[in-house]
Amino acid sequence: MNESKSNLERVRAIIRSQYFWGIVAIFLLLLINLIKDPSYLNLSYNPTTGAFVGNIIDILRAAAPILMIAVGVCLVIATGGIDLSVGSVMVVSGAVTMEFLSAANQPDSIGAAALAILLALLLSTVLGLVNGVLVAFVGLQPFITTLVMMLAGRGIAKVITEGQNTSATNEPVRWIANGYAFGLPVVFLIAVAVIVVVSIVVRKSALGLMIEAIGIDPKASRLAGLNRRGLLLTVYAISGLLAGIAGIFATASVMTVDVSRTGYQLELDAILAVVIGGTSLAGGKFSIGGAVIGALLIATLDKTVLFLGVPSSATPAFKAIVIIALCLLSSERVRSLFRQRRLTTPLTPKETVPS
Template structure:
C-alpha cells in the first residue's frame, strides 16, 4: 500500500495514466486504433502507436535539454528556432552535396547541425551567466535571431534534398521501432548516466535550489549554466534533424514552431519545478510521450484547428490537477465525508 501511495505522488505516473486515457479515447472511436500491420509499400511495420513514437522523438530531445535549463531556474525559449537552424543547415548541405546515397554526407549534415546548435546554445549560456541577462530575455532574443538565421541559411525559402541514409533517421526502423525514437531513448539513457553517475546532476540541482549556497560550497555556477544551455542547443538541433528527416524538407517558418511550449509542458508534467532544483529525466520523457499522444489524438478525433489549443489546455490542466497532492487529498476527504453521511443516514 505504501508503495502504491508513493507511486501516486510521482508526477510521471499521472503522465502514464494520461497516455493510457488518451489511447483509450482513440480506441473507443476506432477499435483498431492500436493495431500494428505491415506497410505494403515499404515492408515495414506501421500503425498509430509507431507514428506516436516517431513524432515523440524531437519532443523528447528538446524536453531533455529543457529539463536541465529549468532545473537551474532558467528557461530556453529558443529551442524551436534552433530546431529550424539545425534542419536548415542539414538540408542546405545535403542539397549542395547532391549525394543521395552517401553516408558521409549524412554524417556531415548531422555534425554541422549539432555544431550550430552548440554555438547558439553557447551564446545563450554566455548571455545568462556572463552578461547576467534574465534567461527569459536572452532566449527570447535568440528565438527571434535563430529563426532569422534559418531564413538566411535557406535564402528565405523552404529547402528540400535527397539522401536516403538521412531519410532513414525518421522513416527507418530498428526491431520494429522508429530509428529516431530509438536514438532519442539511447540519448536519454546516456545523458541520465552522465547526470546521475557524476557530480554534474547534483551541481545543476544545487544551483537551482540555492545558487548562493552552491557558490559558497565551491560550485562555480557559470560553467554549469553554460553547459546546460549548450546541451539544450545541441539537443534542439538534434530534434530538428529528426523533424526534417521525415519529409526531407525544412520549413523555415514552421519547423520547430511553438515547440518550446511543448518542451516546457513536457518538463512540468514530468515533475520538474519551474522554480528550479530537482529534475526528473524519466518524467520529462513521459511528458514528451504524453504531448505526442495528445497531438496525435487531436488530429485523430478531428478537433478543429480553432478548438485545438482549448482541447490541449483542458487535458493538460486536468493532468496537472491529478498530480496535485492537495487536490487528491481534497477529493479523498470529500469522498470519505460523503461515505460517512450515507452510513449515518
C-alpha cells in the first residue's frame, strides 16, 4: 500500500515538474506530423558524409541558435530582468563574422575563421555588458534598456555592413553550421557542450543560488552581502555571449548575414522557451533544463508549421494557440480548477449511492 502510494506521488511530481508538458507537446507535434506522413521520423545514414539524415536531424540543427539565446535569457529572467536584445546581438555577431571573412578572402583559413568568431563573440559580450551596466549601475529598467539595445543593435549591424547583406566564403565556419560529427550536426553538439558548461558553472557553484536570491528579493540579498551589480553584469554578459554564438550559428548556415531578418523576433521565441520551461518572469528559481525543452519545442513547432503547410499569415496565430494551450495545461491553478469541478459535480440518479 505504501509502495503504491509512493509511486503515485512520484507520478504526480513528474506531472507537476516544470518541463513535463513541454515534452508532452513535443511528442504530440511529432505524432501529428507522423499521422500526415508515416515516414516522418525515419532516419537514414549517409556513409559519404558520415551523417544521419531526417526530419529529427533538421529539428536539432534548427534548435541550436534558439537553445543558446534561451539559456542566456533564462539566467537574465532569473534575476527579475528581461533581455529583448538577443535577436539584435545575433545580427551584430553575424555581421562582424561575415564582414571580416569577406575582407580576409581566405576560404580555407582556420585562423581567419577563429579570429572572426573571436571578434564577433567579443563584441557580443560587450553589448551584453552595456546592458548590464545600464541596469546595475545606472538603474534603468531591464525592459527599457534591452529594448533600446534591440533597436540600436540592428543599427550597429547596418553600420558594420553599410546596410547591405554580406556574404563570405570560409569552409571552417560553414562546417560549424553544416558539418557533422558522430552522425549529428556539429552546430547542435556545440550547443549542447555550451549548455553543459553553463549548467556546471551555474549549478555546481554558488552562482545559481545567488542569481535566484537577487531575483526573489533584491533588498534581502544585498543585506546578505551579495554583490548584486556584479551578478547582473555577469548574467547580461553571458546572455550577450550566447546570443553571439547563436548569431554565428544562424549566419554560418548560409554564409550570409541579412541585417533585416537575421535573429528577427527570436527574442520572443527565447522568452517563450524559458516560460514553457517553467521559469517565472517574476524572477527567482529557474530551470536551464526547462529552457532547453522549451527551445526544442519551439524548433519542433516551427518545423511542424512548415510541414503542415500553414500559411505564413496564419503562422503566428497557430503558434500562439499551441503555446497558450500548453501554458494552460502546465498551470497548476487550471488543473486544480478541473479537479474541483470533478469533485463538486453532482451524481446522476444511476450513480447515487443507495442508503
